[in-house]
Amino acid sequence: MIFVHNSLVYHGVGANESYVSVTGENGITPARIVERDAKKDRIMTFLHYDIHHTEMQERHLISVDPARKIVIDFYEPGERSSEVSWEQP
Secondary structure: OOOOOOOOEEEOOOOOEEEHHHHHHOOOOOEEOOOOOOOOOOOEEEOOOOEEEEEEEEEHHHHHHHHHHHHHHHHHHOOOOOOEEEEEE
C-alpha cells in the first residue's frame, strides 16, 4: 500500500501476476484493473507481510511488469493509467 496524491495505491505482487487498485480523496473513485474475461472468477489469494490476507478475482490480475509501471506512473500526475481498463468495486 502506497499513499501518494491523497490516494491509496494497493499493489499486490505475485510470482507471475499482480493487482493494482486505487482509492482516493482527490476525486478518484475507488477502482481496480480489469483486464481479463469477466467470466474468470477464480479467487486468488495474496498475503501481505505475512499478516494481511487479500482475495482478488483472477480477472483483476495482470503481469508483474505492467502492474509495476502503472504504480510508478501514478506518482507523476496522480491519475489512473489509461493504458488499462478499470472497474469500480
